[in-house]
Amino acid sequence: MKPFMHAQLERFTLRLAELDYLLSREDIMKDMTQFMALSREHAEVSVIASRWQRFQSCQSELSASQKMIEDFQKTLKEGANAEAQEMLEMVQEELTELHKETEQLEIELQRLLLPKDPDDARPAYLEIRAGTGGDESALFAGDLLRMYTRYCERVGWRCELISDSPSELGGYKEVVLRVEGSNVYGALRFESGGHRVQRVPSTESQGRIHTSACTVAVMPEPDPHASVEINPADLRIDTYRASGAGGQHINKTDSAVRVTHLPTGIVAECQDDRSQHRNKAKAMQVLLARIQEKDRLERSLKEAATRKGLIGSGDRSDRIRTYNFPQGRLTDHRINLTLYKLSQIMEGDLHEVLESLTHARESEQLEALEVGGLSA
Secondary structure, eight states, rough: OOHHHHHHHHHHHHHHHHHHHHHHSSSGGGOOHHHHHHHHHHHHHHHHHHHHHHHHHHHHHHHHHHHHHHHHHHHHHOOHHHHHHHHHHHHHHHHHHHHHHHHHHHHHHHHSOOOOOOTTTEEEEEEEEEEEETTTHHHHHHHHHHHHHHHHHHHHEEEEEEEEEETTTSEEEEEEEEETTHHHHHHHHHEEEEEEEOOOTTTTTOOOEEEEEEEEEEEEETTTSSSSSOOOOGGEEEEEOOOSHHHHHHSSSSEEEEETTTTEEEEEEEEESHHHHHHHHHHHHHHHHHHHHHHHHHHHHHHHHHOSSSSSOOOOTTTEEEOOOTTTTTEEEETTTEESSSHHEEEEEEEHHHHHHHHHHHHHHHHHHHHHHHHO
């Protein structure tokens, strides 16, 4: 384990002792807000402290086992001893298991020390927009929507269509999903950016390969207790009749809602529900998420000016990935990942892609943590 991590982990041990004392005080229940905050911190810190304690125990056991092996080897050198040979083999097996456990604990501790984004656990809005490529781009947007919804089904997440703008030949000019489940934003956050497709469009009569593009934006659903405040005077709210399938009521009343934030020009709309009131509430949530994401992007671009992140800023202008259908190849340009299983990926098998991006981010964070630890 890297030396800088020892100091970090010892701080957690000391903090756990402090939290034990604070939670044992008789007056702690007088302030339930503080009690709940300390209890949550205690749960998080105790996980790290217990892993660190077990890691230290394993280190001690490794030293003791190594000493026993040396003693048995010395005994065997002095003469044949069946009992000593049997004990030596037993201790060597234990040593192998201890090495495995120690390595696993070190990996866990490294990840537990990484700074956590509080938004990772939140639901997210997934927005797909057709870009260059006309009808083929819209068709590809539909393929991306299918890919993400299939992935959500695989992992047990719930998807809700917020708004869509279908194209004439199929696919979508724009579509917005709300995704709810465990660690949604944390898993999908690196999907933001430009997605490029290379294939022969269904409208191409001469079999030529075309290149088209879509943009994807993944935004955490704003925390209602911490989201940005919006002046109602800065909003323009328009209602209109929903388009597309949806039954008699949805197509005959002005139930669809479009909300415009005048200072930034950011627009959000929802036409999924029969109720104008519910559509307005959903559109406001999307608007808040887009404004919050705009602020987040501006901050990340400022940070990138100082230190370029491996994964990138999440700006839609970033070309992050290419889907090459003739070769059955997916390439993520940020981490130089190439997979020749495009058909499975388009059916929602995104696990390897998302896991590789997460590991790349963790490596980047560990490097930053080490630099900070060494310079402290």
